[in-house]
Amino acid sequence: MLPPVTKKRIYLFSPSSAVRNKAAVRRGIARLKALGHEVELDPAVFATHMRFAGDDDTRLAAIERAAASGADIALITRGGYGLTRLLPRLPYKAIARAIDHGTEFVGLSDFTAFQNAVLAETGRTTWSGPAVGEDFGVEGEPDEIMQACFEDLVEGQGEGSGWRLPAAEGREAPLQEKGVLWGGNLAIVAALAGTPWMPKIKGGILFLEDVSEHPYRIERMLTQLLYAGVLERQKAIVLGHFTNWVPVPHDKGFKLKSVVDWLRNEVKAPVLTGLPFGHVPTKVCLPVGAKVTLAAEGRDAFLIWGHLHRHHH
Amino acid sequence: MLPPVTKKRIYLFSPSSAVRNKAAVRRGIARLKALGHEVELDPAVFATHMRFAGDDDTRLAAIERAAASGADIALITRGGYGLTRLLPRLPYKAIARAIDHGTEFVGLSDFTAFQNAVLAETGRTTWSGPAVGEDFGVEGEPDEIMQACFEDLVEGQGEGSGWRLPAAEGREAPLQEKGVLWGGNLAIVAALAGTPWMPKIKGGILFLEDVSEHPYRIERMLTQLLYAGVLERQKAIVLGHFTNWVPVPHDKGFKLKSVVDWLRNEVKAPVLTGLPFGHVPTKVCLPVGAKVTLAAEGRDAFLIWGHLHRHHH
Numbered sequence: 027m028l029p030p031v032t033k034k035r036i037y038l039f040s041p042s043s044a045v046r047n048k049a050a051v052r053r054g055i056a057r058l059k060a061l062g063h064e065v066e067l068d069p070a071v072f073a074t075h076m077r078f079a080g081d082d083d084t085r086l087a088a089i090e091r092a093a094a095s096g097a098d099i100a101l102i103t104r105g106g107y108g109l110t111r112l113l114p115r116l117p118y119k120a121i122a123r124a125i126d127h128g129t130e131f132v133g134l135s136d137f138t139a140f141q142n143a144v145l146a147e148t149g150r151t152t153w154s155g156p157a158v159g160e161d162f163g164v165e166g167e168p169d170e171i172m173q174a175c176f177e178d179l180v181e182g183q184g185e186g187s188g189w190r191l192p193a194a195e196g197r198e199a200p201l202q203e204k205g206v207l208w209g210g211n212l213a214i215v216a217a218l219a220g221t222p223w224m225p226k227i228k229g230g231i232l233f234l235e236d237v238s239e240h241p242y243r244i245e246r247m248l249t250q251l252l253y254a255g256v257l258e259r260q261k262a263i264v265l266g267h268f269t270n271w272v273p274v275p276h277d278k279g280f281k282l283k284s285v286v287d288w289l290r291n292e293v294k295a296p297v298l299t300g301l302p303f304g305h306v307p308t309k310v311c312l313p314v315g316a317k318v319t320l321a322a323e324g325r326d327a328f329l330i331w332g333h334l335h336r337h338h339h
Numbered sequence: 340m341l342p343p344v345t346k347k348r349i350y351l352f353s354p355s356s357a358v359r360n361k362a363a364v365r366r367g368i369a370r371l372k373a374l375g376h377e378v379e380l381d382p383a384v385f386a387t388h389m390r391f392a393g394d395d396d397t398r399l400a401a402i403e404r405a406a407a408s409g410a411d412i413a414l415i416t417r418g419g420y421g422l423t424r425l426l427p428r429l430p431y432k433a434i435a436r437a438i439d440h441g442t443e444f445v446g447l448s449d450f451t452a453f454q455n456a457v458l459a460e461t462g463r464t465t466w467s468g469p470a471v472g473e474d475f476g477v478e479g480e481p482d483e484i485m486q487a488c489f490e491d492l493v494e495g496q497g498e499g500s501g502w503r504l505p506a507a508e509g510r511e512a513p514l515q516e517k518g519v520l521w522g523g524n525l526a527i528v529a530a531l532a533g534t535p536w537m538p539k540i541k542g543g544i545l546f547l548e549d550v551s552e553h554p555y556r557i558e559r560m561l562t563q564l565l566y567a568g569v570l571e572r573q574k575a576i577v578l579g580h581f582t583n584w585v586p587v588p589h590d591k592g593f594k595l596k597s598v599v600d601w602l603r604n605e606v607k608a609p610v611l612t613g614l615p616f617g618h619v620p621t622k623v624c625l626p627v628g629a630k631v632t633l634a635a636e637g638r639d640a641f642l643i644w645g646h647l648h649r650h651h652h
Contacts (some may be wrong), residue, residue, distance in 0.1 A: 033350045046589055076593035077555065107555045108564045157440075217559055220533030221566035242390065246530055249423045276359055280389035288424075303437035 031264070034180050037097035037129075038158055039068040039088045040079035042136040043106020048072060050163030051103050057162045061173075068092060070104055078108045080216075082115070089140075090117050092131070093124040099180055100124070104159045105135025110214070113143050113223050122148040130179060133157055135237070135305065138210030145208060145315040151334065153179060154210050154233075154303065155311035164232035169307040179311045186330035187310040189302050191322065200323040201296055203325070205230045205259040207318040207329065212236040216247035219254045228259045231320050231329070233312065235266035235304030241277075244268055245285045252292055262320050263297045267304030279336065298327055347493050350399045350410035350442075351471055353392035355449040356419020358622075361385060363476030364416050370475045374486075376493065381405060384416055391421045395428070399592070403454075404432050405444070406437040412438070412493055417472045420447025423527070424538050426456050428431040435461040442490060446470055448550070448618065451523030456536035456627040458521060464647065466492060467523050467616065468624035482620040492624045494495045498642035502615050502625040504635065513636040514609055516574040518543040520642065525549040525581075529560035533647040542570045544633050546625065548579030548617030554590075557581055558598045565605055575633050576602070576610045577642070580617030611640055 033164040045051050058065050070088045073080035122142055132151040139154040162168050178184030206227050212234040218224040253256050290297050302308045319330045358364050371378050379453055383401045386393035405413040444465040454465045491497030519540050525547040531537040532594050533540045564570050603610050632643045
């Protein structure tokens with residue numbers, strides 16, 4: 027006999043900016059339901075206070091409800107801005123308890139602040155992954171790889187992700203490093219430098235992505251992590267996508283590759299690129315705070331976390 | 340008999356982005372000469388390497404020449420981006436020696452990185468003030484207050500600056516605080532958090548300005564300084580101009596004033612606004628690293644540094 031199938035519960039909440047495209051969020055909800063999931067909406071999921079999804083108290087209460095929901099997945103509607111304001115007041119104990127009881131927190135972008143603060147305060151693992159509006163709510167079909175990775179996460183089955191390195195970065199000698207995976211949005215990670223919520227990860231695998239930041243700003247943020255000693259403590263740096271920036275004529279050849287070249291010159295750790303993560307449709311799910319193995323040979327790269335202990339309830 | 344008039348020497352150098360508007364820099368030079376100054380151009384003042392005024396070695400050599408110039412004033416052509424890359428390699432001892440012998444370093448924006456790193460490493464005072472291209476090189480007449488403050492600095496006569504507080508911020512109870520003045524461009528100051536070049540100023544007067552940063556980004560940068568403990572160590576925070584940002588419809592009332600209100604709620608120190616400094620024509624010269632008195636009563640505010648010991652040679 028097969029074990030009884032447990033219907034998975036997804037709790038949607040809005041910890042950052044106000045949802046602007048409600049239709050997209052509704053489309054995303056419909057798609058998650060069509061996949062067989064039960065989707066519960068936080069009462070403040072469409073709340074608005076200035077550019078935020080409700081004022082600070084409202085968004086904190088939404089986070090508390092997500093932590094108390096007992097859902098399998100607590101998924102954000104969208105990123106934007108707002109979590110940084112809440113870091114001193116996040117209900118860290120309740121979040122840790124929820125994670126210990128099997129709730130996986132999933133999101134990206136501004137959610138990076140939540141994820142790294144939770145890691146710094148509690149050591150718990152959260153997931154960098156999709157947001158319901160921008161990923162499941164797109165017009166047309168959601169990205170297949172994004173959906174497959176999310177389904178693996180929901181089912182507790184994903185054990186890693188692989189990608190293809192750019193041709194110029196193929197490795198003759200195989201690379202294998204083990205460490206705690208952490209990071210996310212570069213602007214948010216850099217904004218944690220010098221604060222109590224910058225995770226103190228030694229021998230880690232740091233992954234980074236960003237959107238709408240010109241390479242000179244990406245470089246400036248990386249100098250902060252470099253000078254703060256963060257980069258030298260990592261075993262590897264893995265770059266996702268840096269999208270939606272506008273070259274200007276006076277760049278005169280200064281581009282994203284210039285920054286990657288500069289970074290490789292400044293740090294001893296290997297710098298890999300092409301990770302399918304960022305503000306792009308094709309994104310994998312990545313466990314922030316989990317011990318992973320980064321392996322690369324030729325043009326094949328993998329992040330492997332194996333079977334994480336999840337879904338205890 | 341009057342003392343003999345010493346002709347003042349201004350050394351122009353380019354430590355950050357490449358000069359794009361050479362005509363403006365040439366106009367600025369002509370105006371400084373018309374004011375009776377001797378203006379010396381660093382050989383790399385118009386150098387270009389990608390978006391920089393020469394590669395890192397070129398810009399470091401320019402800074403070394405400025406420090407060795409023996410000039411009364413070492414003035415930047417423009418800001419932009421580039422100094423952050425150089426912080427580990429700046430010739431701090433030579434810069435300190437130059438300052439001790441009477442050379443005043445003057446600039447703003449990206450130059451904030453130089454100024455605060457010099458303060459952190461050497462305790463020496465530099466000046467937040469104009470850049471030759473953008474301030475003296477404007478079409479039409481340069482701003483009168485900017486020119487008068489710069490002339491005071493060149494002559495070693497400026498002892499403070501006053502400004503008018505916004506009507507809503509008039510103080511019934513007089514304010515008087517003494518401390519080290521420091522700061523400058525917010526993005527640069529925030530990018531120093533967690534690094535060895537963030538000045539460890541207790542009981543200071545922190546002034547901040549920025550350009551092309553939306554209020555939500557200004558707030559995020561301020562949260563970093565808040566969480567890093569920087570703001571709570573200051574006796575006062577003085578805000579200059581935050582210009583050239585674009586409101587969007589979904590701000591829904593979130594604006595610069597929202598950020599100032601939030602800041603005043605988060606810190607005990609008084610937060611004054613309206614300082615005539617930033618990416619605006621009317622800018623005063625401010626001694627970064629000097630002990631100053633901040634005084635305010637009614638709508639009148641003053642930063643007073645008295646007679647700084649300068650121009651020893």
